[in-house]
Amino acid sequence: MMAEKTNKTSLTIYYIILAVFTIFYVLPFYVTISTSFKPFEEVSISNMWKLPSKFSIEGFKAAFARLGPNLKNSFYLTIPATLISAMIGSINGFALSKLRFKYSNIVFALILFGMFIPYQSVLFPLIQFFQAIGLYGTIPALIITHVIYGIPITTLMFKNYYEEIPNELVEASSVDGANIWQSYTKILLPISMPGFVVVIIWQFTNIWNEFLFAVTITSDPTKQPITVALVNLAGSQVVQWNIQMAGALIAALPTLIVYIILGRYFVRGLLAGSVKG
Amino acid sequence: MSVQKKKARAGFFIILPSLAFIGIFVYYFIFLTIRTSTSNWNSFTSLLSGEYKFVGLRNYQRLFNDPRFQTDLWNTLFFTLFFLAGCIILGIFLANIIDKKLRGSSFFQNLFLFPMAISYVVTGTVWGWIFAPGNIPTSPQGINLLLENLGWSNLQWMWYTSTQSIGKFNLALIPVIIAATWQMSGYVMAMYLAGLRAIPEEMIEAAQVDGATGTQLFWRIKFPMLRPITLSAMIVIGHMSLKIFDLIYAMTGSGPNNVTDMPAIYMFEQMFRSNRYAIASAIAIIMLIMVAAVIIPYLYSSFRGER
Numbered sequence: 001m002m003a004e005k006t007n008k009t010s011l012t013i014y015y016i017i018l019a020v021f022t023i024f025y026v027l028p029f030y031v032t033i034s035t036s037f038k039p040f041e042e043v044s045i046s047n048m049w050k051l052p053s054k055f056s057i058e059g060f061k062a063a064f065a066r067l068g069p070n071l072k073n074s075f076y077l078t079i080p081a082t083l084i085s086a087m088i089g090s091i092n093g094f095a096l097s098k099l100r101f102k103y104s105n106i107v108f109a110l111i112l113f114g115m116f117i118p119y120q121s122v123l124f125p126l127i128q129f130f131q132a133i134g135l136y137g138t139i140p141a142l143i144i145t146h147v148i149y150g151i152p153i154t155t156l157m158f159k160n161y162y163e164e165i166p167n168e169l170v171e172a173s174s175v176d177g178a179n180i181w182q183s184y185t186k187i188l189l190p191i192s193m194p195g196f197v198v199v200i201i202w203q204f205t206n207i208w209n210e211f212l213f214a215v216t217i218t219s220d221p222t223k224q225p226i227t228v229a230l231v232n233l234a235g236s237q238v239v240q241w242n243i244q245m246a247g248a249l250i251a252a253l254p255t256l257i258v259y260i261i262l263g264r265y266f267v268r269g270l271l272a273g274s275v276k277g
Numbered sequence: 278m279s280v281q282k283k284k285a286r287a288g289f290f291i292i293l294p295s296l297a298f299i300g301i302f303v304y305y306f307i308f309l310t311i312r313t314s315t316s317n318w319n320s321f322t323s324l325l326s327g328e329y330k331f332v333g334l335r336n337y338q339r340l341f342n343d344p345r346f347q348t349d350l351w352n353t354l355f356f357t358l359f360f361l362a363g364c365i366i367l368g369i370f371l372a373n374i375i376d377k378k379l380r381g382s383s384f385f386q387n388l389f390l391f392p393m394a395i396s397y398v399v400t401g402t403v404w405g406w407i408f409a410p411g412n413i414p415t416s417p418q419g420i421n422l423l424l425e426n427l428g429w430s431n432l433q434w435m436w437y438t439s440t441q442s443i444g445k446f447n448l449a450l451i452p453v454i455i456a457a458t459w460q461m462s463g464y465v466m467a468m469y470l471a472g473l474r475a476i477p478e479e480m481i482e483a484a485q486v487d488g489a490t491g492t493q494l495f496w497r498i499k500f501p502m503l504r505p506i507t508l509s510a511m512i513v514i515g516h517m518s519l520k521i522f523d524l525i526y527a528m529t530g531s532g533p534n535n536v537t538d539m540p541a542i543y544m545f546e547q548m549f550r551s552n553r554y555a556i557a558s559a560i561a562i563i564m565l566i567m568v569a570a571v572i573i574p575y576l577y578s579s580f581r582g583e584r
Contacts, residue, residue, distance in 0.1 A: 014374050018385050021371065025388055025459065028403045045411060045418045049426065092295050099288025107296060109580055114303040116572040118520035120544050120561035122306035124313060124554060129306075148302045151295050174280060180287045209396035211523040212541075216549065227398045231527050234402050241406065248402050252395045259394035263387055266394065270464055271471055 036060065036246035043242045059242030060250070063233075067247050069222060070229035074208060074254075077139050077225055081146040082203040088147065089154025089199055090192060094184050096155065097162040098170050108159070115152035119212055127216065141217050142225070146207045153206075154199050157272045161195035162188065194265075201262055202269035205255045226251045307565065314558035321552045336559040346560070349540045351445040353567075356454060356539070357518040363458035364514050365507060368465030373495065375466070376473045386470070390463035397460065401527025404456035408436040408528075437529045437537055449529070449536035457524055461517070465510045472506035473499065512575050519567045540564050 035048065039056035064071075096108055126145065130136040135144070165188070173187045174180075214225045221232070230251045234244055259266050314337070317323055317330040340346045371389055375382045392400065411418025413433045417425050421433040435441075437452045476499060484498050522541035531538035531546075540560050548557035 011379065014377060014379055017374060018379075022385065022388060025391065025463075028400070028407060028459070029391075031407060032403050045416065045422065048406075048419065049423055088295060092292055095288040095291035099284045099291070101285035101289045104288065104292075105580055107292060109576055110304075111292075111295060111299050112576065113572070114299050116516055116568055117303060117307070118541070118561065118564040118568055120520070120522075120541060121310050121565040122302060123310075123561065124548065124558060125306040125309040126302070148298050151299060155295065174284075180284065205394060209398070211396065211398050211526070216545075227396050227523075230402060231398055234405075234527065244402065244406075248399045252399045255394045255396070256391070259391065263390075267390065267467055270390075270393065270467055 032245045032248055035242050036063075036249050038242045040240060040242065043240050048241070056242075059240070059246040062240075062243045063246035063250055066233060066243070067226055067229050067250055070224055070226040071250060073139060073223060074225040074227075077142050077146070078204055078207045081143045081150070081207050082200055084143070085147045085150035085154050085203050086196055086199045088151055089158045090189070090196070091184070092151070092155040093158025093160075093162050093195075094188055096159045098167065098183075098188070099180065108155070111155055112152050114149065115156070119149065123212070123216060130217065137218055137220055137223060139218070139223055142213060145213050145217060146203075146210070149213075150203055150207070154203065157199045157202065157269070158192075158195055160272055161192070161198075165191065197262065197265045198269045198272060201258055201265050202272075204258060205266070205269075208255050307562075310558045310561055313554055314562050316555050318554040319552075319556060324552070324554055332555075336555045337563070340556065340559055340563070345535050345538065345543060346540070348447075348535045349538050349543055352447060352450060352535075352537065352539055353519060355446045356450055356457075356521065357515060359450070359454045360457050360461075360518045361511060361514050363454060364462045364465040365510055367458065367462040368469050368510065369503070369507075371462070371466045372469035372473055373499075375470060386466070389466055392460045393464050395460070397523035398527045400456055400460050401524045401529075404452065404459070405437075405528040408452040408456075410435045410438055438533055440534050440536055442536075447536040449532055453525060453528060453537055456528060457518070457521070460524070461514060465514065468506050468510055468513075469503060472503045476502050508575075512571060516568050516571050519571070520564055 031048065034051050035043065036059045037055055037057070038052040039054055039058055042052060042054065042056075043059075092111075096104055127136060130138075130141045135141040170183050170187055173183045178186060208225075209227065210225075211227045211231075215228045215231070218224045218228065221229070224232075230247050233239055233247050312329075315331055315333060315335075317332050319336075371385075375386050375389075407419045409419045410421050410433070413421055413435075414430065417430075417433055420436065424430060424432045435449075437449045439447075439449045441448045480498060481494065484494055489497065520541055521539055522545070525537060525539050525542055526545070529537040531542050540563065544557050544560040544564070547553045547560065
């Protein structure tokens with residue numbers, strides 16, 4: 001189906017434009033990938049735009065040696081934080097879309113505002129709080145942080161998702177004598193899979209990529225997630241560029257894989273996060 | 278109690294814990310930050326003594342008289358302006374081409390969205406290397422080297438280490454804006470694409486029957502229909518831009534003469550390097566006010582629209 005007639009000349013022009021932009025979007029990937037596969041002796045400024053003449057994984061070995069523990073930290077942090085915040089979002093979304101109460105819109109707006117605030121405005125009290133309860137500098141502290149500040153976005157996403165589901169479905173179950181908990185677990189939860197996929201991808205990506213909380217809540221290098229470790233790696237002058245680019249690739253890979261495999265849902269999450277319903 | 282009432286009560290109790298957490302971790306913590314921002318806690322000792330002395334708006338006054346913070350505000354303004362313009366122009370332009378459903382257009386769509394999946398930290402590290410100027414003209418690096426290889430050495434310049442400015446606009450921000458646009462323009466494109474696909478087919482066909490050209494079709498039909506998307510994109514990109522931190526931190530830091538400094542970078546330094554908690558908190562609150570000025574009208578209008 002082609003809504004607009006496209007002639008041959010303009011078709012060519014479109015492809016040329018797309019090709020030019022492709023260069024722009026691919027450029028950093030090209031530099032990163034080609035550099036990371038260069039052997040040590042080939043990494044010099046003068047051939048940074050050239051492909052490696054000899055394929056080598058030295059850079060990756062060295063990067064893994066330094067970032068491996070941080071990569072593990074990122075998984076320890078991201079997986080539970082993602083799952084817990086998705087669960088909370090689902091329950092909240094259910095309450096706000098199917099069990100509407102007086103002022104539920106205002107409550108929702110109050111919660112949603114937390115999504116937009118600069119986290120700098122809560123950072124100092126947050127750190128003091130974790131110091132007070134003895135969790136400062138630990139991965140659980142980061143998990144708690146991401147779960148709490150993830151409530152607005154996961155609630156928003158699930159609320160939008162559940163609003164698409166007819167109320168009658170839930171009402172019918174309560175006529176049949178199901179209590180509210182049963183309506184949720186027996187009716188809504190089983191058809192929530194697509195919603196969960198979108199929310200989990202969104203949260204996984206965001207938490208994995210997050211930096212401000214990561215760098216301020218964890219000061220011990222062995223407990224830092226990969227984003228912080230990557231910046232520290234780049235900050236040390238002696239590190240070779242192939243190690244640094246390999247490190248960047250390692251830090252980017254998990255979310256890139258998610259994006260490549262589940263791109264469709266990723267886009268849906270993006271749109272749910274921007275266009276509020 | 279009626280079923281309806283019972284449900285409403287259950288709904289309220291389900292949401293209550295989340296509301297409490299947000300109440301403490303967002304609203305109460307913001308209050309604490311405001312309290313710190315009006316205190317004398319500008320050293321480790323004054324914090325440890327715990328003795329709270331209210332100094333009114335003195336920290337704010339100091340900030341607005343501070344040349345570095347003034348630079349930060351100008352940088353934020355120009356960065357936001359060009360970052361927004363870049364994302365919206367690129368987004369709407371690419372979405373319109375992708376929407377023509379050429380062969381392979383879904384490939385290009387995915388490609389342009391790719392950067393969105395990556396951390397700002399990675400983006401900053403990689404673009405930071407690409408734009409590193411090296412020593413020109415003797416040993417250029419990154420883009421400068423590429424320009425030399427292409428025979429365009431006269432286009433070489435200091436990129437994000439440049440201290441040149443046009444008026445209050447620091448040219449060093451240009452590479453940062455390019456990196457940020459690279460990261461987020463695909464997102465805006467996806468938003469516009471969704472908007473374009475929501476325009477009823479009949480509307481476009483009717484206009485075509487009436488003899489509208491492609492340009493007319495865009496400016497008279499599509500563009501007005503995309504206005505709500507433009508607003509959403511401005512809100513999303515705008516509020517991100519006002520609090521930009523990771524990208525700058527990983528790419529350039531504050532730069533020579535603070536040419537690429539931002540409030541978030543300054544706040545971070547004051548809080549974690551200089552232990553000037555009150556000043557840092559004041560910066561954080563100014564950032565919050567800037568973001569709230571954008572977000573609250575938006576939330577308000579979209580909730581009023583819902584009723």
